[in-house]
Amino acid sequence: MGDSETDLERDAQSRKAIDASARLPVVFMMASGVFWLLFGTVLAFIASFKLHSPWFLADQAWLTFGRVRPAHLNTMIYGWASMTGIGVLLWLQARLSRVRVPLRKSLIAVGVVWNFAVLAGTVAILAGGSTSVEWLEFPPWVAAILGALFVVVMAASVLTFVRRNVEHVYVSQWYLFGAVFWFPFLYIAGNLVIHGTGASGVAEATANWWYAHNVLGIWFTPIGLAAAYYFIPKVIGRPIHSYYLSLLGFWTLALFYNWAGTHHLIGGPIPLWVQTVGIVASMMMFIPVITVAINHHMTMVGHFDKLEYSPTLRFIVFGAMSYTLVSVQGSLTALRVVNETTHFTHYTIAHAHLGMYAFVTMVLFGSMYYILPRLTGREWSSGPLIRAHFWTTGLGMVLYWVGLTIGGWIQGQMLKNPDIAFIEIVQTTLPYLWSRSFAAALMSVGHFIFAYLVGRMLYEWATDRGKDRLPPMLGGDQ
Amino acid sequence: MSDTRSHPDGPRPDDDDGRQVWLTPPESMQHSLFIAAGVLATVIASYVGLVAIPNWQVNRLEPVMLDNGETYPAERSELAQKGKDVYIDLGCVYCHSQQVRQNDFGGDLSRGWGMRSSVPLDYTREETPVLGTMRTGPDLRNIGGRQPSRQWHYLHLYNPRITSPGSTMPPFRFLFDTVPIEGRTNVPVGRVDMPEEHSVPGHYVVATDRARALVEYLLSLDHDQTLPENANRGTDPEQVDR
Amino acid sequence: MSDSLRESQESPDEGDIHEMHDPIAREFERPEDGYQPIPLTLIFLFFALVGWGGWYLGAYSGDWRVDVFYPGDRATAAAEAQKESSGGTSPEELATLGKRVYAQCAACHQQNGKGVAGNFPPLDGTEWVTGPPQTLIRILLHGLEGPIQVAGNEYNAQMPAWGGQLSDRQIAAVLTYIRSAWSNQAGPVKPAQVESLRKESADRSASWTASELKSLESGQ
Numbered sequence: 001m002g003d004s005e006t007d008l009e010r011d012a013q014s015r016k017a018i019d020a021s022a023r024l025p026v027v028f029m030m031a032s033g034v035f036w037l038l039f040g041t042v043l044a045f046i047a048s049f050k051l052h053s054p055w056f057l058a059d060q061a062w063l064t065f066g067r068v069r070p071a072h073l074n075t076m077i078y079g080w081a082s083m084t085g086i087g088v089l090l091w092l093q094a095r096l097s098r099v100r101v102p103l104r105k106s107l108i109a110v111g112v113v114w115n116f117a118v119l120a121g122t123v124a125i126l127a128g129g130s131t132s133v134e135w136l137e138f139p140p141w142v143a144a145i146l147g148a149l150f151v152v153v154m155a156a157s158v159l160t161f162v163r164r165n166v167e168h169v170y171v172s173q174w175y176l177f178g179a180v181f182w183f184p185f186l187y188i189a190g191n192l193v194i195h196g197t198g199a200s201g202v203a204e205a206t207a208n209w210w211y212a213h214n215v216l217g218i219w220f221t222p223i224g225l226a227a228a229y230y231f232i233p234k235v236i237g238r239p240i241h242s243y244y245l246s247l248l249g250f251w252t253l254a255l256f257y258n259w260a261g262t263h264h265l266i267g268g269p270i271p272l273w274v275q276t277v278g279i280v281a282s283m284m285m286f287i288p289v290i291t292v293a294i295n296h297h298m299t300m301v302g303h304f305d306k307l308e309y310s311p312t313l314r315f316i317v318f319g320a321m322s323y324t325l326v327s328v329q330g331s332l333t334a335l336r337v338v339n340e341t342t343h344f345t346h347y348t349i350a351h352a353h354l355g356m357y358a359f360v361t362m363v364l365f366g367s368m369y370y371i372l373p374r375l376t377g378r379e380w381s382s383g384p385l386i387r388a389h390f391w392t393t394g395l396g397m398v399l400y401w402v403g404l405t406i407g408g409w410i411q412g413q414m415l416k417n418p419d420i421a422f423i424e425i426v427q428t429t430l431p432y433l434w435s436r437s438f439a440a441a442l443m444s445v446g447h448f449i450f451a452y453l454v455g456r457m458l459y460e461w462a463t464d465r466g467k468d469r470l471p472p473m474l475g476g477d478q
Numbered sequence: 479m480s481d482t483r484s485h486p487d488g489p490r491p492d493d494d495d496g497r498q499v500w501l502t503p504p505e506s507m508q509h510s511l512f513i514a515a516g517v518l519a520t521v522i523a524s525y526v527g528l529v530a531i532p533n534w535q536v537n538r539l540e541p542v543m544l545d546n547g548e549t550y551p552a553e554r555s556e557l558a559q560k561g562k563d564v565y566i567d568l569g570c571v572y573c574h575s576q577q578v579r580q581n582d583f584g585g586d587l588s589r590g591w592g593m594r595s596s597v598p599l600d601y602t603r604e605e606t607p608v609l610g611t612m613r614t615g616p617d618l619r620n621i622g623g624r625q626p627s628r629q630w631h632y633l634h635l636y637n638p639r640i641t642s643p644g645s646t647m648p649p650f651r652f653l654f655d656t657v658p659i660e661g662r663t664n665v666p667v668g669r670v671d672m673p674e675e676h677s678v679p680g681h682y683v684v685a686t687d688r689a690r691a692l693v694e695y696l697l698s699l700d701h702d703q704t705l706p707e708n709a710n711r712g713t714d715p716e717q718v719d720r
Numbered sequence: 721m722s723d724s725l726r727e728s729q730e731s732p733d734e735g736d737i738h739e740m741h742d743p744i745a746r747e748f749e750r751p752e753d754g755y756q757p758i759p760l761t762l763i764f765l766f767f768a769l770v771g772w773g774g775w776y777l778g779a780y781s782g783d784w785r786v787d788v789f790y791p792g793d794r795a796t797a798a799a800e801a802q803k804e805s806s807g808g809t810s811p812e813e814l815a816t817l818g819k820r821v822y823a824q825c826a827a828c829h830q831q832n833g834k835g836v837a838g839n840f841p842p843l844d845g846t847e848w849v850t851g852p853p854q855t856l857i858r859i860l861l862h863g864l865e866g867p868i869q870v871a872g873n874e875y876n877a878q879m880p881a882w883g884g885q886l887s888d889r890q891i892a893a894v895l896t897y898i899r900s901a902w903s904n905q906a907g908p909v910k911p912a913q914v915e916s917l918r919k920e921s922a923d924r925s926a927s928w929t930a931s932e933l934k935s936l937e938s939g940q
Contacts, residue, residue: 015747051614054638054648061652066569128567132608162510169508170751177510178517185521193529201601203533205609210528218521233751242756243503254517258524264611267583269596272782272789274532279780280773287766298756336791340584344575344613415613418588418820421831422616423644429614430646500757535786580789590823593890598786624824626880633839641828643836671877673838702885 014098015374021100022091023375025107027458029087030368032115034454036079039122041447043072048440052433062126070137071125077135077215078146079118081360083111085223086153088367089176091375092230093157096173097164103156110149117145133194133204135212140195147191150184171246172226178254179222186214202269206262209278213261216355221257221323224363225292228320231370232299235313236306241298249291256284263334266343282334289327296320311386311472315366318394322358326351341416346429346436347408350401357443358397365393365450372454373471376461380453383472389449396442399435407432536598542706550705551603554698561695564688566606573647575610576619576699590624591617593702600701615647623700631693632670632685640676653689656681809889811896811908818897821890824882825898833902839877841870843898850899850906855933857909857917860891863927881927888914 047068049056057063094101101107121138124130130137138146157180161173190211193199199207233240240246262270262278300317307314329351333342342348369386373379380386407429414425460466506512544550554562565571578592587595596619601607625631633640636654638647656678657666668685672678685693782788825843829835833844843849848870849856863881867874882891892911899906 050648054646058648059651064568065648066572069572070569130567130569132566132569132571174513177513181514181517182521189525199533200605201536201607202598203536205607206532207529230751234747237748239752239754241754243753244758254520258521259528262528267579268577268609269598271786272780272793273784276777276780280777284773286769344611416585418585423642426646427644499755588820590820623885625827627878641836
C-alpha cells in the first residue's frame with residue numbers, strides 16, 4: 001500500500017465504514033460484558049470473603065460458598081470474557097478482512113438472548129441447579145441456548161473471513177478463525193458428552209478437563225493473542241517481527257494446547273497414559289509460548305516508552321507478558337514433582353486468575369480502550385481514571401497472584417506431610433486468603449472505575465454530547 | 479487533531495526493518511478451507527484422544543465380586559442418591575476432593591484418607607463423579623468409613639466448629655429446622671443431639687430431609703474395600719514404593 | 721484496497737473536514753508482517769524439547785493400559801504382592817501403620833489426642849488408653865455407648881464399632897500408636913490379642929457400656 005495522501009484517506013474511509021457497521025453489535029456485546037464484569041466482581045468478593053470468614057452471609061442456601069463460587073466463574077467466563085471477546089473478535093475480523101460486519105441484526109439478537117441465558121444460568125446455579133461440573137455448571141438447557149447462539153457468531157465470523165478484501169492473511173486472522181471453529185465444537189461436544197449419557201465414571205472427569213482447559217486454551221487465548229498481535233504493531237507503528245514465528249506459534253498452539261487439560265488429574269484414578277499425555281502436551285506448550293513471546297518482544301523493542309502514553313498498549317503489553325508467565329508456570333506445574341505440591345491448593349486458583357485475568361481480561365480492557373472510541377466517536381473522559389484503572393487492577397492482580405501462590409505452595413507442602421494436622425493447614429492459609437480479599441477489593445475498585453468510564457462514554461454517545469473532547473494522554477507533557 | 483502525534487494511539491514514524499522476505503510464506507495459510515480443516519483436525523484429534531478413548535477404556539470395566547460375596551461397587555440407596563444431588567447443588571466439590579491419589583502421591587495414603595488409593599472401578603456406577611480439584615477441606619472419598627457417626631455429621635453440618643474447632647467450613651443451618659419442644663409428644667425424626675452450650679432453648683434442632691439425604695450419602699462414601707487382584711488395582715499404604 | 725467496499729460505503733460527509741481526517745490522524749492501516757528469520761538456536765531447542773516429549777511419552781505410557789496409574793506401577797506389582805503377605809508386626813512397624821489408621825480417629829479425638837471438650841473424650845493421658853489393652857480392643861471391636869468418665873470429665877456419646885472396618889492388624893496398630901503417642905507410654909498391642917478377643921465376642925452385636933467394661937476388667 002502506498003503512503004500517498006489519497007491512499008491514506010481511502011484507507012481511513014474504509015475503516016470508518018467498517019466501524020459504522022460494527023457499532024451496534026460490538027458496543028452491545030461490550031456493554032453487556034461490562035455489566036457481567038461488575039456482577040461477577042460482586043460474587044467474587046463474596047466468595048473470597050467467605051473463605052476466611054465462614055459466618056459471612058451463611059444463613060441462606062443461595063449464598064453458600066459452593067454456589068457463589070461457580071456463579072462467579074460462569075458470569076465471568078460466559079458473561080464478561082465471552083461477550084466482550086466476541087465483540088473484539090467481530091471488530092478485529094471486520095477490520096482485518098476489510099469488510100463490514102455481516103448479520104448485524106442477528107448478532108444483536110444473539111447478544112440479547114445471550115444475556116438472558118447467562119442470567120438464567122446464574123440464577124439457576126444460585127437456586128440449586130448447578131451441575132458441579134467445573135466450568136460447565138449451567139444447567140444443560142442453558143448450555144443448549146448458548147451453544148445455538150455460538151453457531152450464529154461462528155456464521156458471522158466465517159462470512160466475514162471468506163468475504164475478505166485483503167490478499168495477505170495476517171496472523172490475528174488465523175487465531176480468530178481458529179477460535180470460532182474450536183469453541184463451538186468444544187462447547188457442544190463437551191456438554192453432550194458430559195450432560196448426556198456419553199461419559200460416566202472417571203471418563204467424565206477427563207472430558208471435563210479436556211473441556212475446561214480448552215476454554216482458556218483455544219477460545220480465550222486465541223482471541224487474546226489475536227488482539228495482542230493486532231494492537232501492538234498497530235499502536236507502535238511498525239510491522240510484527242517475524243511472520244515465520246507467527247506461523248510456528250499458531251500451529252504449535254493448535255497442535256499441543258488441546259491435549260494439556262488432563263494435567264488437572266495427575267496422580268488421580270486416571271490411567272497413567274492419560275496423565276502423561278497431559279504432562280507432555282503442557283511441556284510442549286513452551287514452543288508456541290516462547291515463539292509468541294519473542295515475536296511480541298522483538299516488535300516492542302525500542303518502543304517501550306510508548307507504554308507511558310497509550311492505555312491500549314499498557315493493558316495489552318501487561319496481558320501479553322502475563323501470557324508468557326502463566327504459560328511457563330502452567331508447563332512447569334504439570335510436572336509430577338511440582339504438581340504433587342500444588343494440586344488441590346490455592347496455588348492453582350492463583351494460576352487460573354493469572355490466565356483469565358492478568359492475560360485475558362487485561363487484553364480485553366486494552367482492546368476496549370482502542371475500539372470503543374472508534375465506535376462511539378467519543379474519547380475517554382479522564383486520563384487519571386484510566387491510570388487508576390490500570391494500577392488498581394494491575395497491582396491487585398500481582399498481589400492476588402503472589403499471595404495465593406505463596407500460600408498455596410505452603411499449603412501443598414503441609415498437605416504432603418501427614419504429621420501436620422489438617423486443621424493446622426487450614427489456619428496457616430488464612431492470612432493469604434485475607435491478602436486475596438484485599439487484592440479483590442483493589443481489583444473491584446478498578447472495575448467500577450472502568451464501568452464508569454464506559455458508562456459515561458455510552459451516555460455521551462446516546463445523548464450526543466462530548467464530541468470535542470481530545471483523547472487523554474496517560475503520562476508526559478503532551 | 480491535525481498534529482498526528484497528539485493521539486496516544488496515533489501513527490508513528492515508520493521503520494523498515496524486517497521487510498526482507500526470508501522464506502516465501504506458504505500459500506496455504508491464505509486459504510480459509512485449509513485453516514478450517516487444520517484447526518478442526520487438531521481439536522477432533524484431542525477429543526478422540528482425551529475423551530473418546532479413555533471413555534471406551536473405562537466403560538469396559540465391570541463390577542467385581544469381593545471376597546465376602548458382595549458386588550462392588552454397590553448400588554447407592556435411593557436416599558443416598560438424593561444426598562448426592564444435595565452435595566452437587568450445594569457445591570461441596572469446590573472445597574472437597576473425592577480421590578485418594580496413587581502410590582501415596584502427595585501423602586494421601588499416609589494422611590489416612592484411604593487404606594488404598596482410588597481406581598477407575600470405584601467410580602464406574604457414578605454418572606457424575608465429583609473428583610474435585612481443591613482441598614480447602616479434607617478429601618471425602620472415604621468419609622463414611624472414617625466417620626460413621628450420623629450425629630457427628632449433623633453437628634458438623636449445623637456448625638462445623640462444634641466438632642472441628644478452627645474449621646473454616648461454612649455452617650449449613652439452612653439444612654436444619656428448629657421445632658418447639660412444648661406441645662410435642664414424640665421426639666421428631668432426625669433430631670440432632672446438640673451439646674448443652676449450643677442447644678436452642680426450648681427447641682429441638684431437627685435435620686431436614688435434605689440434611690438426612692446428604693448425611694446418608696456421606697456415610698455411603700467408603701471405598702476402602704480390598705479389590706480382587708487385577709481388578710483395576712489400587713495401592714495400599716503398606717505397599718507404597720517410592 | 722478493496723473496490724467493493726468503496727462502492728458500498730456511504731459517502732463521507734464532505735463538509736466536515738475534521739471528522740474526515742480524524743480516522744487518518746488516529747491510526748495507520750497496520751498491522752503488517754515483518755519477515756525476520758527464526759533463530760537457529762530456537763529451532764534446535766524446540767527439537768530437543770520434542771525429543772524429550774517423545775521419550776517421556778514412551779517411558780510413562782504405562783503400555784496405554786487402563787490399570788496402570790503411576791510411573792513404575794506394573795513393574796512393582798509382584799514385589800507388592802510379596803510385601804502384602806508378610807506385613808510386619810514389630811511394635812515400630814505397627815506404630816507407623818497405626819499413625820495412618822489414626823487419621824480416621826482424628827475427626828473426633830483430634831490429631832493431638834485431646835478430643836473436643838464436652839463432646840469427644842481425650843485419648844491423651846487417660847487410663848482408658850494406657851490401662852489393660854483388652855478394654856481398648858473391645859471398644860474398637862464393638863463400640864461404646866452411654867456415660868463414661870474420662871480424665872475427670874463425664875462424656876455421653878456414641879463411639880462407633882470398628883470391628884467390621886479394620887483388620888486385626890490395623891486395630892493392633894492404631895492401639896499401639898495411641899498407647900505410645902503424646903504423653904502416653906503404655907506397651908504395644910499384638911494382632912494376636914485382637915484376633916482372640918474378636919473370636920471370643922464373635923456373636924456380640926451391641927456396643928459396650930463403661931460399667932460392663934469396668935466389671936470385665938476387675939474380673940480379669
